[in-house]
Amino acid sequence: MAHLSEAAVAQINEICARYADEKTPLMMILSAIQKEYGYIPLEVQEIVSEKTGISVAEIYGVVTFYSYFSLQPKGKYVIGCCLGTACYVKGAQQIIDKFSEILGIAPGETTADGMFTIDALRCIGACGIAPAVSINGKVYPKLKVSDVPGIVEEYRNMGGAN
Numbered sequence: 001m002a003h004l005s006e007a008a009v010a011q012i013n014e015i016c017a018r019y020a021d022e023k024t025p026l027m028m029i030l031s032a033i034q035k036e037y038g039y040i041p042l043e044v045q046e047i048v049s050e051k052t053g054i055s056v057a058e059i060y061g062v063v064t065f066y067s068y069f070s071l072q073p074k075g076k077y078v079i080g081c082c083l084g085t086a087c088y089v090k091g092a093q094q095i096i097d098k099f100s101e102i103l104g105i106a107p108g109e110t111t112a113d114g115m116f117t118i119d120a121l122r123c124i125g126a127c128g129i130a131p132a133v134s135i136n137g138k139v140y141p142k143l144k145v146s147d148v149p150g151i152v153e154e155y156r157n158m159g160g161a162n
């Protein structure tokens with residue numbers, strides 16, 4: 001809890017109180033925190049545990065089970081590589097491997113400069129243009145491994161981390 005400001009702790013407490021009477025308070029609390037802060041580190045999970053009486057182990061289980069929740073801050077550009085069946089059979093694994101190789105991070109990780117996160121996703125509903133990659137909501141269709149370096153370069157040229 002040492003890294004959290006008093007204001008942040010107060011806000012997390014307020015979020016916990018806001019959803020206390022809901023049927024599924026934990027999901028609503030975690031969604032609100034994820035939306036507000038972009039990630040849910042362990043210190044925050046401890047506060048949620050104190051306020052709700054739900055164990056940290058259970059909260060941690062939920063945070064790590066749903067890919068919407070994140071334990072770490074995400075990069076400025078989130079590269080969502082679809083590994084659903086249609087994309088997978090068209091070479092999505094090689095695409096994500098290439099992003100990992102160029103950026104030096106594994107799926108789920110963020111570059112040290114805060115620029116890029118690679119996420120492995122399930123079907124993103126673009127099977128007709130597989131293999132597909134979504135970067136901050138922009139979908140890149142029918143990607144080839146040889147397209148990947150140029151795409152990374154494009155985002156590097158767009159600017160640094162926040």
Ligand code: FES
Nearest residue numbers: 082084087126127
């Ligand atoms: S499997 Fe990739 S978009 Fe459907």
